[in-house]
Amino acid sequence: xxxxxxxxxxxxxxxxxxxxxxxxxxxxxxxxxxxxxxxxxxxxxxxxxxxxxxxxxxxxxx
Numbered sequence: 001x002x003x004x005x006x007x008x009x010x011x012x013x014x015x016x017x018x019x020x021x022x023x024x025x026x027x028x029x030x031x032x033x034x035x036x037x038x039x040x041x042x043x044x045x046x047x048x049x050x051x052x053x054x055x056x057x058x059x060x061x062x
Contacts, residue, residue, distance in 0.1 A: 008057050010037070010047040018045060028054055 003009060007019050013033045020037060029036040034048040047054070 010045070010049055010054075013046045013048050018047070020045065022057055025058060028058065 003019055006021055006023055008022050009017055009019050012018055024039055025037050026040055027038045028051070029038065030051055031046060034046065035051050035054050037045045037047060037054070039045075
């Protein structure tokens with residue numbers, strides 16, 4: 001599936017997939033089962049991804 005520019009697909013810890021607009025992620029935390037993506041308004045998404053992989057997605061190209 002092709003995503004619009006600026007979106008990334010993540011695998012949630014419950015086994016489902018979610019597409020997130022990368023520019024809306026405020027900060028990223030580590031959890032026992034992966035990574036917690038934090039958005040404005042206190043919304044969180046727990047994903048089963050490698051922390052370094054998520055950070056690479058959030059780092060603008062140089």
